[in-house]
Amino acid sequence: MDALCTPQPLATLCERLKLTGAYMSIPKKTYILATNWEGSPAHEFYARIKDNKSWTALEVHCGHEVMLDAPERLAEILLNAM
Numbered sequence: 624m625d626a627l628c629t630p631q632p633l634a635t636l637c638e639r640l641k642l643t644g645a646y647m648s649i650p651k652k653t654y655i656l657a658t659n660w661e662g663s664p665a666h667e668f669y670a671r672i673k674d675n676k677s678w679t680a681l682e683v684h685c686g687h688e689v690m691l692d693a694p695e696r697l698a699e700i701l702l703n704a705m
Contacts (some may be wrong), residue, residue, distance in 0.1 A: 625692060653679045653704045655697070660687040679704070
């Protein structure tokens with residue numbers, strides 16, 4: 624799997640994002656926090672939405688690549704999100 628990985632494109636970190644609020648109309652939203660990713664900016668967002676009733680906020684004790692570090696748990700989460 625590592626052989627297929629590529630660096631994050633710089634533009635994804637530099638280009639402005641336009642938020643319209645349309646995501647709020649999505650009935651089921653799930654946020655997964657990979658808790659063992661040191662220096663992750665995701666902890667701040669998780670803290671903001673974890674008590675928001677329109678989100679399902681979950682923690683998975685693994686690194687950033689949840690699909691590699693905890694594939695069974697991710698599959699369970701995805702099946703329950705349907």
